[in-house]
Amino acid sequence: MTNQDIFSLWSQINTDILVFLGRPSVQLQLAVVIVAVLAAAVLGRAAQNWWRVRYRHQIKEAGFGQRLIYYLVFHLVSGFLAVAFIQLAKVILAGQGARTGLIDSLLRLVVLYLMLKAALAVAVALGDIRGIQKYQTTLIIPLFVVIIGVQFLYIFIRSDQLANVPVFNLFDNTVTLSALFLITAGFYLWVVGIYALGQGIHFLATHYGSADPGSTQATLTLLRYLLIIIGLGYVLYRLNFNTTTIAAISGGLSVGVGFALSTILSNFVSGILLLFERTLRPGDIIEFNGELSTVDLITIRSIRVRTLDNVEKIIPNSEFVTSSFTTYTGKSRHVRIKLLVGASYDDDYRQVMQTLLEIAAAHPNVMRDPAPDVRVENFGDFSIDYYLYVWIANPLLSGRVKNELHQSILDAFADKGITIPFPTATQMVQFADKA
Amino acid sequence: MKKLFCHHKWVFFCLIVLCLGLVACAPSQPVKGRLIVWHTWDEAEAPVIEQVLADFRRLHPEIQISVERKEYATVLDEFAEASRAGLGPDVLIGLESVYAHLLYQNGLAANVNKMDIDWTVFEPGTLQSVQRGNDVRVGVPLNAYVSVLYFNRSQIDTPPDSFDALQAISEKGIKVGLPATFFASYWGITGLGGSVFDGDALSANSQAGIANWLDWLVAFQQTPGAVLSSDTRALVDSFVRGDIALLVMDSLELASLEERLGREQFGVATLPGFPHAQAFSTVELIVVNSASVQTEAAAQLSNFLSNAAQQRKLARTTSGRAPVNRAVSLNPTLFPRISAISQQNRTAVVPTTVQDGLINRLIVEADPIYQQVLEGLITPDAGAQMIIDAVKNDRGGPSQ
Incomplete structure (x- = not known):
């Protein structure tokens, strides 16, 4: 019929x-x-x-x-x-x-x-x-x-x-041609449209506005899921799904979820939690399992991170909810790094401190505010130990900045005749008396 | 070529689907004509006309028909817009003649005069409604409706056949509802021996005819049972509640009134003063789209719908639609209601296209003056004179 x-x-x-x-x-x-x-x-x-x-x-x-x-x-x-x-x-x-x-x-x-x-x-x-x-x-x-x-x-x-031609019956509800069109092509266009709109807003907000890319993307991701859920709700409404039908489907799904979809559901809920709590945002720099990485994308199931070796890792969302990790970009992207430098007791400690500050000030990646700082940390057995504290704006550069500062210190100390003492061992060899 | 296909693969895909669809639905036997038919009959009566069209399809399998119902309120605009694009139906069923003239005037309805239609079967009066000049007919008459007298059998055994009888009933306190407007009460003017039209112009004694009728209305208004109103809905509601025993109203109300009042209590009769009392008849037409090339099939359909058998069937199964085929006679014993309507329609006034313009001006001028006369603000004579003067002096409307 x-x-x-x-x-x-x-x-x-x-x-x-x-x-x-x-x-x-x-x-x-x-x-x-x-x-x-x-x-x-x-x-x-x-x-x-x-x-x-x-x-x-x-x-x-x-x-x-x-x-x-x-x-x-x-x-x-x-x-x-x-x-x-x-x-x-x-x-x-x-x-x-x-x-x-x-x-x-x-x-x-x-x-x-x-x-x-x-x-x-x-x-x-x-x-x-x-x-x-x-x-x-x-x-x-x-x-x-x-x-x-x-x-x-x-x-x-x-x-x-x-539009009103009946196509088939679903749970005692007649699905018309317009409803079928809506739940297929309409829903597809809705989802793709939401993604496109989100991408457009993100692009405009970050390129032409002053919005933080990570926060913008996290907010847009939340909005995207919200709009998709609204779209899904409308599709169900157009299919004339009543509460009994939804309850029946949910009942059926719950069995499937219990056996097969629990991991996916766990990751999905974890993703929602991470987005809502704003624990992580795309662009964040984190240390997970001892490795420094940048968060590229938060999806419904997993988080994609990029290590310093430019390797992408896909980590399930639930890992971030159940394990601890370090973020360098929680409230601020600024991080402080410290370098331990030893100098001889014979050198003028004021000259040493001044030299270290000059080296820090000359480095392009070291922030002016907060200003670099040098402290005498310890009177060692062989040297006076200094700590040079500098702030950088990008945590991913910490290794490179440390390396460059160390090289500059070696050069500057050599120029100024500042000695970096090191422990020496004198081996006393005693020969047996012939007598 | 490969590049062209890759760039326009969506377009190619859609074209292929369309072609496959058209091929799949290609008729298995030779087709001599394809007709798109729109009709304006309401949901309750749509099955009747659709059944008749299905009969035509069975009789003429070589003609494919696609039928669609349209709302009367919007069909004129839809038809006009579609026809301007060269689209729309080949045949529109159920459009009042006045609108068919409008469509023809705008080049959207075809002149059906030269089509192979048997014009001899129609009531001469109904042909008047489609005539436009000597050589043009804007449609084919399908049916007509007209004012008739409805009565409540529980209050009235025998409906009045004269004005005196009507007044006598009202004198007894039995409620009689009459619409107090020019168009709906035109039958009173002719029923009392007057006339308004002489050909396509006002007659010499039009003022006297209107004054005479207004005079009768004023006198009738004094009787205890008289209910005069220009609000036809209120009159209908009073009738179905049983507050009014007699009601003069359009024949298209037949099914609705019968259903609401109950078949046993419901009766239909010709108007008091019949056959002299001549109401206006509104003729519904079959209109052919001027963009259509299916004139032969349209003519065959028109001939089928206007033949005696189909006209009889339509009259018996629809609500208050009088047949326009002169050969159709309905037995008053078997079909008393539609027979009364048919009788009333045979004596009715079918306005010509020129008279339509004059009638419109009369409606505009007369209706408020009717009210003033009934309220006693002016005399019937003065009122009638004002109406005639206003119509004669009206230069803005259609010419006489």
Whole structure:
């Protein structure tokens, strides 16, 4: 019965389209629009090539305004030509007393296409070309196809019959074609759209605003999951799921969770906790299992970190909830490092301290505020021990800064004749008396 | 080529799916015509017209039909927008003639005069509603509705057949509901021997005819049972509550009134003063889209819908729609209600397209003056004169 309904409706649509295509007024309008679009595509492609050859070298160093103009012209030239050609054809046809309503409808689709291309041009001009390219295939083209499809159906059918066709029954609820579309294509576009929007906001907030990248990404991740859950809730609502149905499904799921999904669920909950507590954010520098790493991405199941060796590690979220780890970027990214330096009792301790401070002050990665500090730490057996305290803004540089400071100290002490004493051992060899 | 395919793989995919779909649904037998049909009948009556269309499909398997119901309130706009695009139905069923003229005027409805339609079967009056000049017909009559007298059998055994009988009933205190507007009470003018139109213009004695009717209404208003109102909804509600025993109302209300009042108590009769009392008849048409090329199939469908058998079926199974085929006669014993409606419609006034403009001006001018006369603010004579003067002096409306 259900299938019969779909087929009879499809048959009706089929008849409608064949009837429309058989009308000379429709044929004329379609032909005009197709010719105009093809002409615009050919001319537009030529114009794009000319434009690219003329300006592509200059655009690399250009500011946002110039880039925006470049990409707007590049992406919109075909669309604008199509609009111009279609409008011209419409005026000519209207002057001949021909019908032009279909041309108007198709023109709206071209304008819609122009708007999408304009959004694309703005995004590309902002700079994140790789991200845009990814979403062009996963979001923009599917979205455009869906919009065109719906508009096409509306133009030719002008009916909500199609949307209300029952497809199948699920838990005693009838799933209509519109609901099926919503839970598949609609939900896909919703999720991908949320990701794209989040990425766009992150890009704008960090490149053009003063937002902290880690905090922004953590907030956006939370928002993303929230919006996805809202979308999921709406899908269930459109499927007419009642509380009994949800309870039945939850009951079934709980068994599965107990046996097979417990680890995944544990990681999922841990991920939510980490995000809510803001214990970790993307960009944080942590020491986990004795290794210094940067947090790259927090996902629903795991955290991706990058070590100093540029090796990526995928660590389950639950590890961070159940184990201890050190973060160097909790409230501040500034870290203090200390160097132990020994100098001879024979050298002037004031000269030693002054030299150490000068070395610290000269290093480009050492912060001026808080200022470097030198303290006499200990009177050793062979030397006076000093601690040089310096602050750096990036914990990942601590090893390199230490190394460079040590080298500078060796050079400066050699220049100034400051001795770094070291323990010496005198071996007394006693030979046996011949007598 | 490979590059072209890769760049436009979505478009190719959609085209392939569309082609497969079209091929899958291709008819297995030769098709001589394809018709998209819209109809405006409400949900309760839609199965009737759809059944008739299904019968046509069985009779003409070589003609494919796609049927869709549209809301009457929005169908005119939808049809106009679609037709301007070259789209829309080939045939629109159930549009009032006045709107069909409007569509034709805008180049959206076809002239069906030259189509292969048997015009001899129609009541001459109904053909008047589709005529536009000598060579143009804007649609094919399908059915008509008209004002009739409804009565509550529990309060009235025999409905009045004259104005005196109506007044006598009201004198007894039995409630009689009459709509006090020009269009809905036009039957009173003719019933009392007056006339308003002479061809497409006002008649010489139009003022006298209106004054005479207003005079009767004023006198009738003094009787205990008289309920005069321009609020037709209020009159209908009073009738179904049993507060009013007699009600003059549009025949399209038949099914609704019968259902609400109860079949046993419900009766329909011709108007008092019949056959002289002539109400306005509203004719519903089959309109052909001017963008359509399926004129042959549309003509076949029109001939089918207007043949005697289908007209009889439609009249018997729908609510208050009178047949327009002159060969259809309905036995008053077997079908008393629709028979009364059909009789009333045969004597009804079917306005021409020119008269429509005049009627619109009369409605605008007369309705408030009717109220003033009934409220005693002006005399019937003065009121009638004001109406005629206002209509004659109105230069903004359609010409006479």
